[in-house]
Amino acid sequence: MRHWFYSFIIASLLLSLTFTSTSASSQWYETQGHASIDDDDIAVARNKAVENALKKALLVAGASVSSVQQVINGLLTQDQISIRASGSVNAIELVDELHSGNLITVTIRADIFPQEKKCFAVNFKKSLLLTKSHLVNREQANIGKIYPIDTAIIKKLEKHLTADSNFTYSRSIFNSKTEFSRLNNSLEGERIKDLVRSLGGSTDSQYILFSEINDLSFEDQATNSWQFWQQGIYPRTLSLSFYLYSGFSGDLVWQKDYQDTAIWSFTKRKTIDVNSIIFWQSEYGSMINNMLTQVTKDIDENVMCEPSKGKILQVNGNKITFNLGRDHGVKIGDEFTLLHAKDFNSNEGKRYSGFNISPYKVKVTQLTRGTAIAHTPDNSLFGNIQINDFAVRY
Incomplete structure (x- = not known):
């Protein structure tokens, strides 16, 4: 048994190093x-216990339950563990194995990448924090004096999300810039994680958006034969670059660059109010x-299939309060899994x-716009669950 255990750990650690580098x-x-354990067949029981544990992990992570068989097909072969990677599970490690009578209990640690297009949480909105954008080349805003565009664009994005997003509940902070751009330029990944987690914790946000x-x-050539700025029709x-981070783990979830060009229909020396109707009805404003x-x-598209996670704010006996509520689509009777x-x-x-x-699940019994109170159905206590742990709905 000990030989099997250590051969498993060595194999899984090698797999961890191989796969985690490809799945950010x-x-x-x-x-x-x-x-x-039936008919003293420990190997078969061990396989079933690992399948049972992996299915729980896949569900909570938002991956496909059908991928359980794909991932651990032929998991135990004699004294060696054979793990076949798929789009969902990058690596599996056996943490512990316990035998009690005819029951086998295994504890596993799985590195899971949620499988695309498998949606388990489409009825819930994820809290999203929008931050003030950063003007990389500030001098380019001099024509039109459009320096406030770093805030105006994100305010406009917030309106789009409020009106058209089916899967986010957004809020914003514009009073000051974050250190994101400086840290991103310096490739300080760990400090970015710390910043993201800090913002996520202080604002109760599942996702943080930087830009x-x-x-x-301006393009070098005008669109007609008039002299520079005579008609104010230079392109x-x-x-824009957007970066979406998980407010819980600090990991980058999605990043994309956008670029377009439109006619700037204002004269060279005119100061433009980027929050005005005139600006947003212009060709350039329409392009934005x-x-x-x-x-x-x-x-x-990038958050719709992700599990909705709420941070636990209070633990009292068999009752918890967490920071998801009616605004996030939570309803009385919804069931949540707890993560430590x-x-x-x-x-x-x-x-x-x-x-x-x-192992505990809770059912929502009370709601406000931003919080939920939930109980364990059988009045059992929570063990190691504490404040700042998570309630997840998949």
């Missing part, structure tokens, strides 16, 4: 599975509006964030 948006989940305005320049570019319509669709945040270190000393999937 994956997440580690730790959970238990159970199975009965950069890369280009506001002006807009280049169309771009933000596409951004809204892209954000929806659990970081761990690999053999190489690298730190990974992950979740321990609690």
Whole structure:
């Protein structure tokens, strides 16, 4: 048994190193599975227990349950573990194995990448925090004095999301810029994670959106034979980059660049109010509006199938309060799974964030716009569940 255990760990660690480098948006989940030992066939029972544990992890992560058989087909072969990677599971590690009578209990840790197009949480809105954009080349805003465009574009995006997004509940902070652009330019990934987690925690947001305005320049040639600015019809570019992060893990979920050009129909020295109807009804303003319509669709597409996670704000006996409510689509009677945040270190000393999937589930009994109160149906207590852990609906 010990020989089997250590050969499993060695194999799974090698697989971890292979697959985690190719899946930036994956997440580690730790959970238990159970199975009965029939006719003293421990190997078959172990397989069933691992399947049971992996199914729980896949559901909570938002992956396809059907992928259980694809992932662990032929999991146990004599003394070796054979793991076949798919689009959902990058690696599996056996953490513990316990025998009690004819029951076998295994604890596994799985690195899971949610499978595309499998939607388990489309009825719930994810909280999204919008931050002030960053003007990369500030001098380009001098013509028209459109320096406030770093805020105006995100305010307009917020209106698009409020009106047209089916899967986000957005809010914004514009009082000050974040350090994101400086950290991103310096490739300081860990400090970006710290920033994202801080913003997610302080604003109760599941996702954080950053953006950069890369280009506001004019094309070199006018669109007609008139002299420069005589008719005010020079094409002006807009280049935007958006970065969507998980407010819980700090990981980058989605990133995309957008670029387009439209006529700048204002004279050279005229100061333009980028919050005015005149600006947004101009060709350039209309071009930005169309771009933000596409951004809204892209954000929806990238969050619609993700599980809705709420942070636990209070634990009292068999009752919890978490930060999802009516505005997020939660209803009385909805059932949530509980996750205990659990970081761990690999053999190489690298730190990974992950979740321990609690055996307890809760049912929502009270709601406000932004919070829910839920109880365990059988009045059982929560064990290690505490404030800042998570309630997840898949």
